Amino acid sequence: MTRQSQNDHHLVDLGRLVTLIDGVFAVAITLLVLDLKLPYDSGSLVNALKQMLPSFFVYLITFASIAGYWFIHHLYFRYISQGDVRLILLSLINLLFVTLYPLTASIVGAHPLEPLAMVCFSVNSLLYCLSAWAIWSHASTHPGLLRNNVDPCVLDHEARIMLFVATPLAFSIPLAYLSIYFPYVIWILCAPAAAWWETRRRENHIFLIGRK
Amino acid sequence: MTRQSQNDHHLVDLGRLVTLIDGVFAVAITLLVLDLKLPYDSGSLVNALKQMLPSFFVYLITFASIAGYWFIHHLYFRYISQGDVRLILLSLINLLFVTLYPLTASIVGAHPLEPLAMVCFSVNSLLYCLSAWAIWSHASTHPGLLRNNVDPCVLDHEARIMLFVATPLAFSIPLAYLSIYFPYVIWILCAPAAAWWETRRRENHIFLIGRK
Amino acid sequence: MTRQSQNDHHLVDLGRLVTLIDGVFAVAITLLVLDLKLPYDSGSLVNALKQMLPSFFVYLITFASIAGYWFIHHLYFRYISQGDVRLILLSLINLLFVTLYPLTASIVGAHPLEPLAMVCFSVNSLLYCLSAWAIWSHASTHPGLLRNNVDPCVLDHEARIMLFVATPLAFSIPLAYLSIYFPYVIWILCAPAAAWWETRRRENHIFLIGRK
């Protein structure tokens, strides 16, 4: 058995991990809607729909968060071609925080004006970002996991995006007790801010590489 | 780094997006059934099943709508070989309206004779069609996303099918206040009409190409 | 455009259809468990578990049915390499009866001794088998859909298996009104009987081919 095939025992193909990740994202993003139920005792349908509005607003924010995180995961995971045990374990921990979104979204939907509910949601997002940061950091320091010709600093930048998103989420936890509007603003701005950072980084990166 | 590989940073393979889309369609179409529950306080099983009939009818219409939209998506998405950021964002917005079907179907099932419930369902379908139209329009104007030798006008025609389906859905919103039967008729006829349009277009298209 | 590429407009690759089918099977088979809930007002946990026993028994039968149908689908669908519009539409209708299992299983679980509940479940299985029969019949009469060197009579035999399973299911509907035990016996024996038929057919088929 050659050294190469010995390594094959440690490195595994990522096809099934990606199937599991996409499956969990697909189920979680679709299960969110189960929390939106017409209240039974609200008289007319107009009143019932009005009562659902806060939950519906939280639904849209959560959908955008999960979709945004999937998008970032999708953009960068393709640079990784093989996984070691740690990468898979970190990905499974990462998935834990995806599956928790239907719960934390339902807590915010039921208590849209209570700071503690916001803390639950922010902590969920924060832990998602930190576990995603751990994945990209691990990959950037193990070039053997990357596709040929991929610069490890691409994933290092990616790890910084997750920290860039995590920072306002961390601040939203104490700010929720000052005003309940702060967390909502932060959650809504997170995705566009990450997209803006992403665009900026790509331009710089391509520029730098273009000069080589 | 060549110009080609720079573009590779912008264009991404669509395998994972398709997995996510198919996953969301599969989960949404199966979750619909969770809204069909035997009422507990309806005496005999015959009565309980009778009470479920309106919901069951709405279930069949919604199943046919989601299955029909998946079918159209399936037929045309195979002409697209690569995605840019906008295509992925439009697809994620498109998925939002797929995941909303279990909610709007349950609203119609609970209030099968109320115009406002029909408006919810029609708006859901309408927004699905408009976001799908945006996908196909975007693809038809960016030939770099298409498979080799695919004529962009194929996707342009496809975009028109979505508008062709969207038009009666838009009319069904005011018509629901004239008679609650109009929306039901429109929802049921949408899928066969789209299929007919599709068949007609294909014949013409092949005829035109056949003469070249 | 050649005749071949014209046909390419009609025939589509089945990868995404199979993903959707497997997704629906996976979601439906896992959603079944949501119907198994501890009753709240049953005193001790022992009593609650005892109350759940009929539902649990129905759960096992339904799981075995869905798993069995997936198994048969899996064995034969690999002989089909391409799909036309009718094959896809028949497959979507087929999926409708997969997604209905969580409903009909919950009806039987709530009314385990009532013939009408059994009729619901038997009709669901019967319609699944008939729609599956339509798929295999269609494929066996359109050899262009099959993989190279696949004998169309393989799928013709397969269609007969679905009719072979459908026959006792059809009989179970009137028999439910004679004794509620008939449907249970038929449901439990269906899967082994289909497996036995399958084994027998394979031996014959291979024998016949072996002589050529």
Next chain:
Amino acid sequence: MTRQSQNDHHLVDLGRLVTLIDGVFAVAITLLVLDLKLPYDSGSLVNALKQMLPSFFVYLITFASIAGYWFIHHLYFRYISQGDVRLILLSLINLLFVTLYPLTASIVGAHPLEPLAMVCFSVNSLLYCLSAWAIWSHASTHPGLLRNNVDPCVLDHEARIMLFVATPLAFSIPLAYLSIYFPYVIWILCAPAAAWWETRRRENHIFLIGRK
């Protein structure tokens, strides 16, 4: 028809089975969260969250169990390249015990201090491990199912891991009646213990092979 193609009728490609397995794992691991619901009658949100703590703790243990079993399945299933009827049937039985986790987790969450609830969860895990053991044993004794150059004893070792995990789970059933803490300790230690065993085995295995 050659002997090879005759065997092709018995051996099937595992792509779809793996899709179904990953789909069921993804749905089951995400459905777990549906059992975590804010109690309605608990006054303040703080009290409601406190009431949810036992269920949340059970949620984490169950997530870790399912994720751990998926991880082990993933590591070893890649050594198998083809399936016979028995392998597929054993895999479907294996999936039954994956889909039961949302039920047994909800039983433990509702009765976190009752031995009988723990027995339900332990029996579920135990049957999962035994059915997984049957898969790996079957594969290790049918080398024709394995990828080229894979040593059958790899899967034999894997089968022993499942028995190694099953043993404390079997002991946790009587121990639950001595103290309710035993099962919790065993469930929490199972995954790290399996990981440790796995690491140890890999080192030995690679060492032995390395000397050849």
